[in-house]
Amino acid sequence: MAGLVGRVALITGASQGIGRACALALSEAGAVVALAARNEEKLAAVVQEIEQRGGQAAAFRMDVSDEADVKNSVKAALERFQKIEILVNNAGVTRDTLLMRMKRSDWDSVLQTNLGGAFSCTQAVIGSMLKQRWGRIVNISSVFGQMGQAGQANYAASKAGLIGFTMAMAREVASRNITVNAVAPGYIETAMTEGLAPELKSKVNEMIPLGRAGTDMEVAYAVRFLASEEAGYITGHVLKVNGGMLMG
Numbered sequence: 001m002a003g004l005v006g007r008v009a010l011i012t013g014a015s016q017g018i019g020r021a022c023a024l025a026l027s028e029a030g031a032v033v034a035l036a037a038r039n040e041e042k043l044a045a046v047v048q049e050i051e052q053r054g055g056q057a058a059a060f061r062m063d064v065s066d067e068a069d070v071k072n073s074v075k076a077a078l079e080r081f082q083k084i085e086i087l088v089n090n091a092g093v094t095r096d097t098l099l100m101r102m103k104r105s106d107w108d109s110v111l112q113t114n115l116g117g118a119f120s121c122t123q124a125v126i127g128s129m130l131k132q133r134w135g136r137i138v139n140i141s142s143v144f145g146q147m148g149q150a151g152q153a154n155y156a157a158s159k160a161g162l163i164g165f166t167m168a169m170a171r172e173v174a175s176r177n178i179t180v181n182a183v184a185p186g187y188i189e190t191a192m193t194e195g196l197a198p199e200l201k202s203k204v205n206e207m208i209p210l211g212r213a214g215t216d217m218e219v220a221y222a223v224r225f226l227a228s229e230e231a232g233y234i235t236g237h238v239l240k241v242n243g244g245m246l247m248g
Contacts, residue, residue, distance in 0.1 A: 004228055005030030008081045010074070012064050012121055013091030015042035017190040018140060021220035022088050027055035029224055031086065034077040036062035064091045064117025065109070074124040084125045085132055086227045089118040089162070090140040092155075099153045107154045114158035118165060126173065135178035136227040139166050140219075143186040143242045159184075163238055170236035179235035181226045186242025189213045209244030 009026045013019035015037035023033045027050045035043050035057055043059035050057040058080055062073035077084060092114045095106035118139055129135030144152055145159025163182055170180040187193070187204050193213070205211055222241050225231055240246060 004086075004224070007031045007085045007227075008034065008083050009086035009088065009227065010034040010036060010077055010084045010121070010125060011088040011090060012036045012062065012117065015039045015046060018185065018188065018216045018219050019088070019090040020046050021216035022090060022223050023050060023057065024053075025217065025220035025224045026086065026088075026227060027053070027057060029228070031227075032081060033057045034060055034081060034084065036060045036064075036073055036077075037091065038063050062091075064121060065113045067120045070117070070120040070124050074121070078128060083132055084128045085134055086136045086138075087121060087125050087129075088138045088140070088223055088227070089121055091117050092140070092158075094152070094155050096151045096155065098151050102154065110154035111158050111161070114155070115161045115165065118162055122169065126178075129178050130173070130176050133177050135173070135176070136231075137166075137169065137178065137180040138223050138226050139163075139180070139182045140223075141166075141182045141184040141238065143184050143240070143246050146184055146238070146240075147246050166238070167236045174235055177232075179226070179231065181231075181234060181236070182238045183219060183222050183226065184238050184240050184242065185214065185219045186240070186245040187213045188219060188241075189215055207245055208242070212243065214241060214243055 009031045011023050014023045014035035027033050037043050040061050047057045047059050060073045063069045095110050139162045141162045142159040144156045148156050166182040219241050222239050
């Protein structure tokens with residue numbers, strides 16, 4: 001895909017699921033990928049997977065909820081690759097429960113990781129993009145950040161916040177040829193959804209016009225497009241990858 005050969009991408013939450021898929025998709029298109037997450041063992045496995053496919057990757061331990069940790073990890077990535085031109089803010093957590101039972105710590109941890117992490121990572125890499133006068137930032141939101149979900153007030157708020165963050169940042173950096181977009185996945189087959197009961201999966205699929213869950217690679221291909229040269233005139237956009245679960 002034009003525009004990705006030789007580009008350097010940083011993906012958070014890259015040790016599994018959608019983050020790993022984004023790393024594979026961007027690497028397949030020629031990008032050098034810096035993989036960030038807390039689990040070093042899983043990160044190393046993804047690096048090995050990419051290298052076996054002929055790509056170039058490196059792992060950087062990062063807890064996106066810790067601002068100092070983000071700064072140190074981004075500094076290490078910049079020392080290794082000299083620049084970061086693509087940022088995929090994917091790292092996220094859930095602490096699901098009804099609001100009346102939700103602990104303040106559950107609210108704070110989800111907002112700090114899902115939304116605060118995107119803030120810290122973007123702030124840490126934006127200087128490199130401004131210097132290059134080229135950049136792509138893709139924030140992984142969620143269909144539930146657009147339509148809400150019972151038992152996920154913290155998660156939905158964090159993902160809705162990411163959409164507002166996306167649009168604000170798109171306006172701030174557009175003049176420097178940096179685009180900022182979001183991808184909002186719907187029901188995606190990941191390790192997190194594997195344990196759901198078959199009857200629940202069936203019920204969810206009935207809500208999706210395409211009649212099935214999406215795959216992590218289908219989300220990754222959307223991210224890859226927004227990171228490409230072809231998407232240069234798209235910014236401040238939320239790309240729905242939800243099988244028709246939410247339209248309009």
